[in-house]
Amino acid sequence: MINILSIVISVLLVILAFLAVSSKTLSKSIVYLSALSMLSVLGFVVMKAPDVAVTEAVIGSGLVTALFVFTLLSSRKVVK
Amino acid sequence: MIQYASIILIMLGLYGLLTNRNVIKIIISLNVFEIGLNLFIISVGYVDGGLAPILTGNSTSVLSFVDPLPHALVLTSIVIGVGTTALGLAFAKKIYAKYGTYEIDEMGVE
Amino acid sequence: MKKVLSLLVVLALGFGIINSLNQNSSFPKFGEADVSDRVSDRYINKNVTEENEEVIFGEDGYETGSSNFVTSIVANYRSFDTLGEVTVLFISAFGVALLFSKDSKRVSLNFKPNFMLRVGSRALFGLIIMTGIYISVHGHLTPGGGFPGGTMIASSILLLYLSNDSFRTKIKGFKLLEGFMGSLYVLIGVAGIYVTGYFLENFLDTGVVGDLFSAGIIPIVYVIIGLKVGSEIASIIDNFLTEEVS
Amino acid sequence: MNPVLLIAIPLLFAFLSIMNKKFARPLLLVALLLDVYLVFTISKGLYSIGGFSQYGINLLVDQYSLIGLMVVNVVFFLTVVTNCKEVKRLSTVLLVALAGVNGLLLTNDLFNLFVFLEIVGISAYLITSGNKRPLATFNYLVQGTVGSGLYLLGLILLYSMTGTLNMALILPTIVDKAIPLSNLALPFMLMFIGLGVEAKLLPFNSWVKGVLQNANALTSVLIAGVFATTIALTFGRLLSTVFVLGSISNIVLVILAVTMLAGEVAAFASKRIREVLLFSAIAQSGLIILLFANGLVIPAIMLIIANIVSKYILFTITGKMVDGTKTDEIESLQGVFSKNKLVGFAFTVASLSVIGLPLFFGFIVKLNILTSLFSQYQLFLSALILVVSLIEGTYFVKLLIKLWYSVGEVKTFKVDALVKVVTLIFALGLIVFGVYTKPLTDSLMTVPEEMMEAIAERGNF
Numbered sequence: 001m002i003n004i005l006s007i008v009i010s011v012l013l014v015i016l017a018f019l020a021v022s023s024k025t026l027s028k029s030i031v032y033l034s035a036l037s038m039l040s041v042l043g044f045v046v047m048k049a050p051d052v053a054v055t056e057a058v059i060g061s062g063l064v065t066a067l068f069v070f071t072l073l074s075s076r077k078v079v080k
Numbered sequence: 081m082i083q084y085a086s087i088i089l090i091m092l093g094l095y096g097l098l099t100n101r102n103v104i105k106i107i108i109s110l111n112v113f114e115i116g117l118n119l120f121i122i123s124v125g126y127v128d129g130g131l132a133p134i135l136t137g138n139s140t141s142v143l144s145f146v147d148p149l150p151h152a153l154v155l156t157s158i159v160i161g162v163g164t165t166a167l168g169l170a171f172a173k174k175i176y177a178k179y180g181t182y183e184i185d186e187m188g189v190e
Numbered sequence: 191m192k193k194v195l196s197l198l199v200v201l202a203l204g205f206g207i208i209n210s211l212n213q214n215s216s217f218p219k220f221g222e223a224d225v226s227d228r229v230s231d232r233y234i235n236k237n238v239t240e241e242n243e244e245v246i247f248g249e250d251g252y253e254t255g256s257s258n259f260v261t262s263i264v265a266n267y268r269s270f271d272t273l274g275e276v277t278v279l280f281i282s283a284f285g286v287a288l289l290f291s292k293d294s295k296r297v298s299l300n301f302k303p304n305f306m307l308r309v310g311s312r313a314l315f316g317l318i319i320m321t322g323i324y325i326s327v328h329g330h331l332t333p334g335g336g337f338p339g340g341t342m343i344a345s346s347i348l349l350l351y352l353s354n355d356s357f358r359t360k361i362k363g364f365k366l367l368e369g370f371m372g373s374l375y376v377l378i379g380v381a382g383i384y385v386t387g388y389f390l391e392n393f394l395d396t397g398v399v400g401d402l403f404s405a406g407i408i409p410i411v412y413v414i415i416g417l418k419v420g421s422e423i424a425s426i427i428d429n430f431l432t433e434e435v436s
Numbered sequence: 437m438n439p440v441l442l443i444a445i446p447l448l449f450a451f452l453s454i455m456n457k458k459f460a461r462p463l464l465l466v467a468l469l470l471d472v473y474l475v476f477t478i479s480k481g482l483y484s485i486g487g488f489s490q491y492g493i494n495l496l497v498d499q500y501s502l503i504g505l506m507v508v509n510v511v512f513f514l515t516v517v518t519n520c521k522e523v524k525r526l527s528t529v530l531l532v533a534l535a536g537v538n539g540l541l542l543t544n545d546l547f548n549l550f551v552f553l554e555i556v557g558i559s560a561y562l563i564t565s566g567n568k569r570p571l572a573t574f575n576y577l578v579q580g581t582v583g584s585g586l587y588l589l590g591l592i593l594l595y596s597m598t599g600t601l602n603m604a605l606i607l608p609t610i611v612d613k614a615i616p617l618s619n620l621a622l623p624f625m626l627m628f629i630g631l632g633v634e635a636k637l638l639p640f641n642s643w644v645k646g647v648l649q650n651a652n653a654l655t656s657v658l659i660a661g662v663f664a665t666t667i668a669l670t671f672g673r674l675l676s677t678v679f680v681l682g683s684i685s686n687i688v689l690v691i692l693a694v695t696m697l698a699g700e701v702a703a704f705a706s707k708r709i710r711e712v713l714l715f716s717a718i719a720q721s722g723l724i725i726l727l728f729a730n731g732l733v734i735p736a737i738m739l740i741i742a743n744i745v746s747k748y749i750l751f752t753i754t755g756k757m758v759d760g761t762k763t764d765e766i767e768s769l770q771g772v773f774s775k776n777k778l779v780g781f782a783f784t785v786a787s788l789s790v791i792g793l794p795l796f797f798g799f800i801v802k803l804n805i806l807t808s809l810f811s812q813y814q815l816f817l818s819a820l821i822l823v824v825s826l827i828e829g830t831y832f833v834k835l836l837i838k839l840w841y842s843v844g845e846v847k848t849f850k851v852d853a854l855v856k857v858v859t860l861i862f863a864l865g866l867i868v869f870g871v872y873t874k875p876l877t878d879s880l881m882t883v884p885e886e887m888m889e890a891i892a893e894r895g896n897f
Contacts, residue, residue: 003081006081006082007081009082009085010081010082010084010085011085013082013085013086013089013119014085014088014089014092017088017089017092017093017112017115017116018092020096020108020112021092021093021095021096021100021105021108021109021112022096026102026104026105026182029104029105029108030104030108033108033111033112036112036115037111037115040115040118040119043082043085043119043122044119044122046082047082047122047123047126047146048126048130048131048132048133048146049122049132049146049151049154050132050134050333051151051155051258051260051261051333051334051335052118052122052151052154052155052158052260053333054325054333054334054338055155055158055159055334055335055337055338056118056158057338058337058338058341058342058345059158059159059162059337059338059341060115060158060161060162062341062345063162063341063344063345063423064111064162064165066345066348066427067165067166067169067426067427067430068104068107068108068169070427070430070431071104071169071172071173071430072104074173074430075173075176075182081220082220083220084208087204087207087208087211088204090204090589091200091201091203091204092200094200094203094582095196095197095200097578097582098192098196098199098200099192099193099196103574106578107578110578110581110582113582113585114585117585117588117589120589120592121588121592123220124218124223124592124593124595124596125223125225125230125596126220126221126223127221127222127223127225128221128222130225132333133234133258133259133260134257134258134259134260134332134333135245135257135258135259135399136257140245140246144225145225145234145259146223146225147223147225147228147230148230148233148234148259148260148263149228149229149230149233149263149595149601150592150595151260151263152260152263152264152268152271153547153592155260155264155335155337156264156271156272156274156275156547156551157588158337159275159278159279159337159419160275160278160279160551160554162279162282162423163278163279163281163282163283163554163558164282164554164558164577164581166282166283166286166426166430167282167285167286167558167561167562167577168574168577168578168581169430170285170286170289170290170429170430171289171561171565171570171573171574171577172574173289173290174289174565174570175570175571175574178570179571184571187571207622210621210622211593211622214597214619214622215616215619216597216613216615216616216619217593217596217597217619218596223596224599227599228595228599228600229491229599229600229601229602232491233491266486267486267488267491267492268492268493268547268548269485269486270485270486270493270548271493271547271548271551273447274539274548274551274552274554274555275551277447277450277532277535277536277555278551278554278555278558280450280451280532281528281529281532281555281558281559281562282558284454284528284529284562285529285558285561285562285565288525288529288562288565289565365454365455366455368451368454369451369452369453369454369455370451370455371451372447372448372450372451373448373451373452376444376447376448376451377448379440379444380441380444380448382486383438383440386487387487388484388485388486388487389438389440389444389483389485389486390485390486391486391487392486
């Protein structure tokens with residue numbers, strides 16, 4: 001069971017990472033990055049690292065995404 | 081399996097750094113690189129059938145736990161990653177204020 | 191062309207790493223790490239100086255009283271790393287503030303907060319900040335600790351930003367909190383030198399494993415870390431939500 | 437005194453300094469003074485943090501780190517004092533940088549080293565952010581982060597094989613467990629690349645040009661002098677007490693040789709004075725790491741000391757010169773020293789010492805390097821160093837002639853009395869040590885033994 005789960009997670013991780021790196025639009029890239037980070041939380045849980053999972057969920061997935069979005073928000077203003 | 085995936089993630093991050101010419105995309109690639117790195121570090125301490133490193137109820141330290149040291153290292157590296165990401169984005173905003181674009185190729189020769 | 195070349199380089203590098211790890215007889219295969227061979231063994235047994243002994247939940251007299259091994263490493267065995275890490279975040283937050291100019295106004299979000307958002311976010315604010323504090327305080331018993339706890343506190347402030355258009359955190363207050371907490375961390379370390387002879391030594395009673403009031407300075411340090419990280423991240427968010435007045 | 441105070445005091449002051457901006461600069465000066473005082477009073481030994489002997493983090497004070505601490509702290513202090521105006525908004529950053537630099541020199545733990553590397557790195561990004569070239573600094577940030585990421589990857593591989601992070605324990609554990617050299621090639625290569633980014637080695641140093649090209653005196657002395665010295669010393673300790681190069685030593689040597697040659701050739705071809713110094717600095721750091729990789733610890737330390745002193749003089753004077761004349765084209769700077777004879781004298785002494793002419797400290801260093809290499813029968817390397825010195829001599833002499841002899845009108849620039857005094861004292865120091873080297877060589881004698889002692893004692897007390 002855990003084995004299948006870890007295989008699914010691995011495949012999804014690679015797909016999402018590829019999408020995040022090669023996607024054409026910035027906002028899509030950021031969403032993929034956030035999803036990748038969320039998925040890595042699952043990976044941490046599978047590898048029995050609850051502390052890291054909590055931290056990554058809050059900091060990596062939440063805060064970093066917010067910072068990216070804020071940067072995009074402020075730059076969109078200047079264009080107009 | 082996750083260990084291989086994490087190495088592929090590190091490589092994808094490097095690939096993104098080499099090919100992308102957009103400041104924000106470079107920071108995103110950097111983050112992919114760091115996530116891969118963190119997963120790899122945790123995978124080094126994983127023990128099949130090991131317990132999560134927290135003593136609860138009536139468990140004792142004789143049981144087999146996964147290696148807690150990499151977890152502590154990853155906590156540090158996640159926080160450091162946030163620091164550099166925030167700083168990188170601040171520089172990205174500076175760059176945007178100066179050139180009006182995130183594309184390095186459109187900035188002209190410095 | 192450049193993409194293909196980079197792909198080839200990266201593929202070769204990745205293949206090389208995986209290959210050399212597979213052939214490496216000293217590198218443990220995934221899931222086969224031998225913890226008893228590493229320093230972590232001593233950390234799990236909470237005894238670095240003498241022979242290994244069993245640690246039982248609910249008893250006292252161990253080197254650190256934290257039932258979460260990761261916390262005992264982060265806030266005790268390798269506390270110096272954590273001090274450095276807090277410093278990294280501190281200098282990043284300071285740098286972000288340094289890079290943005292002084293005359294700035296808030297980034298206007300493209301929507302007016304409606305009634306639901308205002309009430310909901312205020313209700314959530316309390317919940318999130320309580321969760322954050324709980325996680326920080328219970329860092330030595332449950333997963334989590336100062337870093338996620340502090341970030342949660344900071345994100346509750348982010349919520350206030352979203353709901354209230356004229357809200358502006360008092361950065362001065364955060365600066366004071368941040369500086370005060372950082373100094374406190376260093377001073378606890380220096381106190382260790384004079385009480386027991388070692389920097390950042392745990393000079394309080396370690397108590398019973400599993401109690402809330404146990405583990406000596408670990409919970410204190412973790413709460414300090416939580417507040418410091420929280421104020422640093424709040425000031426980063428604040429800086430990102432302001433833009434230069436041109 | 438406990439050496440941890442060298443790190444704790446600047447950190448404490450940094451945290452205090454953000455509460456009230458007015459006190460930031462006085463706090464920086466006080467911290468620097470305290471650190472300089474402490475450096476000369478701490479005693480040798482292994483200091484544990486938290487009291488966990490070899491299982492926790494240790495700070496190691498031996499002759500090697502003591503010399504490094506003295507040099508770095510004193511030069512850091514003088515740099516701040518002579519550039520008091522530029523320091524203002526960076527006071528907190530400099531406090532943290534001071535803590536980071538001392539930490540890098542003292543720490544005896546691989547992961548702790550990574551943390552301090554990040555601290556020093558981030559403060560370096562912020563120090564260089566003042567040059568109004570955000571893209572260059574961004575480039576530096578990305579490369580630095582990838583570099584330290586690769587270092588971390590190598591570190592964790594090493595941990596998974598040896599089960600320890602203590603630098604003094606790695607080598608004994610490798611011997612105990614009989615880990616074959618081929619298995620160690622990957623982690624050491626990754627760590628070498630990671631540190632190579634910060635140490636300005638060739639394929640990984642494209643950040644240097646953008647960051648230092650337009651830098652003022654403070655930035656360039658800090659980055660090219662203080663930080664470069666610290667990284668070189670840290671690298672040196674890893675190369676001599678932790679790394680087993682084995683099968684990758686040839687790759688490493690090629691990287692270093694190419695770094696040196698490319699640096700000197702680029703310096704030779706350059707038309708701007710700051711670029712000349714910059715590329716020369718790259719070549720020098722290649723040479724330093726090369727010496728460490730060959731196990732020549734004493735000549736390497738001598739070269740590091742000669743380097744930081746001459747780099748301080750050259751970059752400070754150049755920075756002031758460029759500030760005053762608003763140009764750094766060598767052609768338009770012709771004859772500047774004919775109006776500023778004292779400063780010109782210091783500059784000349786420093787550059788002649790870098791080339792390695794007799795009577796100056798640089799000569800003793802080069803002689804020492806060559807004799808050590810000959811005694812190891814490293815003929816190829818000695819030839820390489822001779823060729824490199826020749827190129828170096830040509831462009832420095834060319835530069836000096838241009839700067840002394842005026843054709844037509846001459847630009848002038850003002851230098852504070854303090855800068856004059858400090859650079860002159862350093863220049864005289866280069867001459868004095870060039871004639872009478874005994875005290876220095878005596879104090880360096882025991883360095884290699886003491887470095888190995890920590891390993892022999894396996895990080896115990």
